[in-house]
Amino acid sequence: xxxxxxxxxxxxxxxxxxxxxxxxxxxxxxxxxxxxxxxxxxxxxxxxxxxxxxxxxxxxxxxxxxxxxxxxxxxxxxxxxxxxx
Numbered sequence: 001x002x003x004x005x006x007x008x009x010x011x012x013x014x015x016x017x018x019x020x021x022x023x024x025x026x027x028x029x030x031x032x033x034x035x036x037x038x039x040x041x042x043x044x045x046x047x048x049x050x051x052x053x054x055x056x057x058x059x060x061x062x063x064x065x066x067x068x069x070x071x072x073x074x075x076x077x078x079x080x081x082x083x084x085x
Contacts, residue, residue, distance in 0.1 A: 035083045043077070047072035
């Protein structure tokens with residue numbers, strides 16, 4: 001029974017070391033997802049302001065302003081995808 005404790009401790013240490021690359025990959029992936037969310041959130045706010053500015057300037061119809069907002073949001077989504085994958 002006394003010999004079993006060092007064996008268990010050694011096997012536990014090996015398991016910890018074996019899981020380190022997975023843990024760092026998960027951390028990197030979480031940072032990428034967070035960066036993607038930040039980009040999308042900034043894009044949403046930017047597209048709202050762009051639409052409000054478009055409507056305030058009365059340059060285009062509401063439908064055209066809405067289309068501009070959609071295009072802005074889509075480009076933000078693509079940027080977020082590039083960050084994540």
